[in-house]
Amino acid sequence: MTDWRLPLRQVGERTVAVLDEIGYCAVLVFQSVYWLAVGPRARQPVRLGATIDSMIDFGVQALPIATLLAATIGIMLAIQSLYSLGLFGAQQYAYIGIALSVAREFSPIIMGILVAGRSGSALAARIGSMTINQEIDALDVMGINPVRFLVTPALLGFLVMLPCLTMWANFVSIIAAGFYVSAVLHGTLAGYLRDTLDVLHAKDLWQGLGKSVLFGLIIAVIGAVNGSNAKKGAEDVGRVTTRAVVQSITLIVVTDMIFAYLTTH
Amino acid sequence: MATSPLAARPVPDVETEEIVAVDHLDFFYGDRQVLFDVSLTVRRGEIVVIMGGSGSGKTTLLRHLMGLMPAQPGKIRLFGKDIARLSEGEMQELRRKMGVAFQSGALFSSMNVTDNITLPLRELVQLDEETMAIMARLKLETVNLSGFGDLMPSELSGGMVKRASIARAIVMDPQLLFLDEPTSGLDPAVSAQIDDLVLKLRAAMNMSVVIITHDPKSAFTVADRILILDQGRIVIDGPPDLVRASRDERVRNLLQRRFEETDIDPAQYLRRIMGKDEDAHP
Numbered sequence: 001m002t003d004w005r006l007p008l009r010q011v012g013e014r015t016v017a018v019l020d021e022i023g024y025c026a027v028l029v030f031q032s033v034y035w036l037a038v039g040p041r042a043r044q045p046v047r048l049g050a051t052i053d054s055m056i057d058f059g060v061q062a063l064p065i066a067t068l069l070a071a072t073i074g075i076m077l078a079i080q081s082l083y084s085l086g087l088f089g090a091q092q093y094a095y096i097g098i099a100l101s102v103a104r105e106f107s108p109i110i111m112g113i114l115v116a117g118r119s120g121s122a123l124a125a126r127i128g129s130m131t132i133n134q135e136i137d138a139l140d141v142m143g144i145n146p147v148r149f150l151v152t153p154a155l156l157g158f159l160v161m162l163p164c165l166t167m168w169a170n171f172v173s174i175i176a177a178g179f180y181v182s183a184v185l186h187g188t189l190a191g192y193l194r195d196t197l198d199v200l201h202a203k204d205l206w207q208g209l210g211k212s213v214l215f216g217l218i219i220a221v222i223g224a225v226n227g228s229n230a231k232k233g234a235e236d237v238g239r240v241t242t243r244a245v246v247q248s249i250t251l252i253v254v255t256d257m258i259f260a261y262l263t264t265h
Numbered sequence: 266m267a268t269s270p271l272a273a274r275p276v277p278d279v280e281t282e283e284i285v286a287v288d289h290l291d292f293f294y295g296d297r298q299v300l301f302d303v304s305l306t307v308r309r310g311e312i313v314v315i316m317g318g319s320g321s322g323k324t325t326l327l328r329h330l331m332g333l334m335p336a337q338p339g340k341i342r343l344f345g346k347d348i349a350r351l352s353e354g355e356m357q358e359l360r361r362k363m364g365v366a367f368q369s370g371a372l373f374s375s376m377n378v379t380d381n382i383t384l385p386l387r388e389l390v391q392l393d394e395e396t397m398a399i400m401a402r403l404k405l406e407t408v409n410l411s412g413f414g415d416l417m418p419s420e421l422s423g424g425m426v427k428r429a430s431i432a433r434a435i436v437m438d439p440q441l442l443f444l445d446e447p448t449s450g451l452d453p454a455v456s457a458q459i460d461d462l463v464l465k466l467r468a469a470m471n472m473s474v475v476i477i478t479h480d481p482k483s484a485f486t487v488a489d490r491i492l493i494l495d496q497g498r499i500v501i502d503g504p505p506d507l508v509r510a511s512r513d514e515r516v517r518n519l520l521q522r523r524f525e526e527t528d529i530d531p532a533q534y535l536r537r538i539m540g541k542d543e544d545a546h547p
């Protein structure tokens with residue numbers, strides 16, 4: 001083959017590989033929904049115990065770091081809001097920006113990035129090492145569908161726990177910001193929270209929660225697809241794990257922007 | 266396709282029902298052809314050993330036999346059914362008649378040995394816990410691992426992992442058992458135990474067994490038929506005595522090279538790699 005064709009061939013191969021991966025993501029989602037719907041009737045239900053374990057792992061055990069991050073984000077937002085609004089002598093309205101940006105943007109995206117780094121990577125590494133150790137093949141040959149056995153419980157765990165973490169982050173961020181703002185402006189925390197609840201509407205919370213569900217789907221599918229792409233050994237597990245985290249975070253940020261655009265227009 | 270005149274020889278003491286039948290199977294990885302016109306049968310109660318060097322296509326063939334890879338040109342029938350025509354559900358039903366022990370063991374590292382063994386029962390049959398525990402205990406006894414059910418896979422030796430993997434493979438009482446390199450990495454005494462176990466299982470359960478191995482000693486101990494693959498082609502398919510007597514250069518090379526490696530004296534090997542062996546460096 002002549003040299004000028006080689007780059008074209010590489011671009012073509014990469015494009016096919018990307019399309020293949022997107023198709024595989026769709027298959028995983030479809031199969032997960034299928035097993036949720038059909039599994040109980042086929043006497044092969046999605047494992048409740050594994051689903052609860054996933055929820056504990058992805059959600060409950062992430063609470064300390066989620067709380068720390070949420071409180072830090074709340075205080076950071078309070079510092080910046082007081083500074084920027086202080087330029088116009090409008091510091092008393094800081095709660096509006098803080099409440100809306102926490103509920104609509106910061107909580108879902110920070111929790112999404114946290115869970116992608118903490119649990120999406122763990123899912124990719126687990127499925128990757130199982131692929132290399134032939135455990136996935138073993139499941140297949142035993143007649144146990146690997147998607148039902150491994151992916152669906154993890155997907156459910158992400159879909160349920162990411163919105164829960166997002167709600168928790170809303171609460172912690174607003175309280176932490178409230179402490180800071182009321183201390184600086186010599187007000188009360190109760191007054192700050194009352195003002196915040198006046199400005200915060202259900203649709204703001206739903207916007208954040210809707211995003212977090214989408215982020216949960218992204219993290220689970222990207223983690224599972226990358227994990228199943230591991231082929232050669234421990235080194236490959238590291239590669240697919242890193243790839244899963246980078247892809248998840250990138251997709252979370254891009255999805256967040258698209259979601260924000262669509263829901264504010 | 267077998268090129269040897271020995272291919273058509275009947276194998277004694279096995280039934281005629283074909284459990285596995287492969288017809289003219291080819292397989293390509295991208296542009297590279299890995300399997301060339303492979304045909305073979307495995308009958309009920311028969312132990313067939315597939316041997317070959319690295320890259321000969323053994324693992325690819327095994328993955329086809331297990332239904333993990335679609336047959337490209339060619340046809341694979343398991344229990345008389347063309348697997349390309351089966352739905353996912355029908356394939357799952359078929360897989361309940363099969364057991365596989367992988368080369369690495371493929372035990373689930375997050376589960377203890379008993380949970381690994383009872384996994385197919387728990388997921389596919391839904392028996393009560395007590396019955397599953399009894400069945401796990403029986404299978405552990407069969408593979409001489411009584412008392413090890415509570416250990417995690419990481420706490421087992423290589424031979425114990427292989428045996429636990431075989432226990433999991435037979436927990437559903439399969440009619441067809443695949444063993445991928447069951448003796449690789451094991452010392453001769455443990456390898457002999459695994460060979461005994463395979464023969465015992467066949468005698469007890471009349472199952473058909475397909476074994477992939479590099480180990481000629483093990484192959485000649487257990488096989489009713491030996492099939493040798495070289496660069497994706499079957500070069501011989503026949504009973505052990507006839508394979509041993511083969512004058513085909515590729516067969517001789519494979520068997521002799523391996524026997525030399527197996528029978529090497531450790532002290533001599535050490536001298537050789539340190540450059541002190543006069544025979545090795547005349």
